[in-house]
Amino acid sequence: MTLFRRDAPPDTLTLEGRVVDPVEGIDAALRVVVEDGVVAALEPLTGTSAARVIAPAFVDPHVHLRTPGREDEETIASGTAAAAAGGYCAILAMPNTEPVVDSAAVLRALVERAREEAVVPTGFMAAISKGQRGEELAELADLAAAGAVAFTDDGRPVVSAGLLRRALRYGTVADALLALHEEDPALSADGQMHEGAVSAALGLSGWPSLAESTMIERDLALAAYEQRPLHIMHVSAAASVEAVRAAKARGTLVTAEVTPHHLCLTDDVVRTLDPNTKMNPPLRAAADRDALVEGLRDGTLDCVATDHAPHARHEKDVPFEEAPFGVTGLETAFAVLNTRLVRPGTVPLATVLERMSAGPARAFRLPVPRVAVGEQANLVLLDLDEEWVVREDSFRSRSVNSWLLGETLTGRVLQTVAGGRLVHGA
């Protein structure tokens, strides 16, 4: 058991709509009958709107719950409420907290809190290195036994190739999956945004795409050499997509994720100097964005991950150069991808649904949500046509550092059923 949440009885309910399940190969109007949290029947239906879609609920493999340490920015309760509103039935929390999740004691305390507070089943990643300092391995086996889903030093790269190789080899003991933030700090230096014409014009220090792609090349070579699996987090550059694609073709055990903001934005928006356009890795050029979209479409990028990164208002409301990296994303991910990628016809709906659900579930060896009789109900009911404006008061998250404030989005999560329980909508 690697996902944890507050105990409550399962729900019995009925959903009606157009079921789109890319795993089961369903696209049909159906009545989904859920009894005691389990899909009991799928019954044919006539006269439902094609815009009212029932799909397998989403899985987010990259969420910062800021707990322990920064509960003013997010708590397990608020972060999982945001996840429920975003259509998620499972999320994975990052270990770069205060303290870092690098010991079983810290992880067990978090699991206890998740059992009290989590609305949506929540898994935890633990650190690869003690204190995420990149010097010594954390106790991977002990952490795995305490429930760690995977291991990452996210927020920073594993700079030492020697340490990463050791983590890959030792990780065999705990069957540990490593998830990597890829950044060569010697090349990204104090980079504030993508290095290119926009950084040159603004004077912001550049974080070039090769600081990511060269690290990915190195780490894919290590993983192939050790024949261990690797997950590449928040891919941002065209050369990185190409590296992952080539490694997959060679048979390397690699999966990769991409964020909604990297799929939708380019570095051009940084001209506004809005701190909510400041992320790590940074927004890149149009050619990079196009390569990410193509990678999502052809499956090189297995999953959409929000990298939901809440920040206190007073810490983000500062000059761009002083602002921390990161934006929230749990409550807008589906709507923005529907608006910017599905509706213009760039990526099919079924592909987006797969990359938000089965893709991340498989990458992290979690149960794949399916709309099938006998399965635990993990369902999301979507209205593909509903328009809404993103406002600060739209959010369940404790933080409002969204790059979409003021934007009109099309597509809304009406209901979320996570692990057999209705967690969002009525």
Add this chain to the structure above:
Amino acid sequence: MADRRRHLLAISDLSRVDAERILDTARALERSLDREVKKLPTLRGRLVVNLFYESSTRTLSSFDLAAKRLSADTMALRASGSSVDKGESLRDTALTLGAYDPDVIVVRHPHIGAANLVAASTDAHVVNAGDGKHQHPTQALLDLYTMREAVGGLETLHVAVVGDVLHSRVARSLIEALALVGAEVTLVGPPTLIPPGIEQLGCGVAYEIDAIGNADVVYVLRMQQERMLPGAAFVPSLREYAALYGITPERVRAGQVVMHPGPMNRGVEIDPRVADSEAALVTTQVRAGLVVRMAVLYDLLTAGPVHLAGELEVA
């Protein structure tokens, strides 16, 4: 009009017409400085706040005197000896100042985006007096003014900008301003100090000092040693930099003028013999700074040049 407050945060806030109007206003104001009584009543009762988070001699004194010459009240807040020392955020400081209803806030800050933040936090017109490596638009306008007065027609001008473009807000503002008025710009410096992609602002790039030969104006940038991170030197040594790119008398062609935003590192980016020569317009730039900043304050707070003649005569 959605936002009636105008700001000068970056050169991109200006159209060519705006820039030329400000330069024309500056010229009219310069004539007023020849009088015995140099003060104009134009901005009487207005409040100009100078909010400076970086040490600055010439820019702060220039804005302060510009406001005083127009009879505005001025108030200077420096990073040291203020609530900034107590950890107050820029936004809170801006809100506090906003309570005095200032007409203009002039902001100098080490970080990019600071002036934008102040503009978003108060009802005042905001003038960016330098935010990190980003912009310093009044410096660019005073440089345009100096070039126009000293050399002539801006649209036929060729300017070579020499040195550390990477770390220079002066360079970025000037490149954009020169592009705005149609001048030709060539950046000259070591490849490590010319950021990739800068040519998309509409300038040429050369790595050989010979490239300054065709220019009418040689604009020398300060080697900003204080911006170089420890262990991340962009050139092997200042000695080698001076040998390759220093502006020496031998490298200046007759008829060229030499400009520098100050403060100069004599013997590094500019040879003292050049700095002290007739070709150097450094003190002309300082004088231009005063009248251009007067013109900017005037332009933001009044409807523009239409009323200028009348008001100046009343004075």
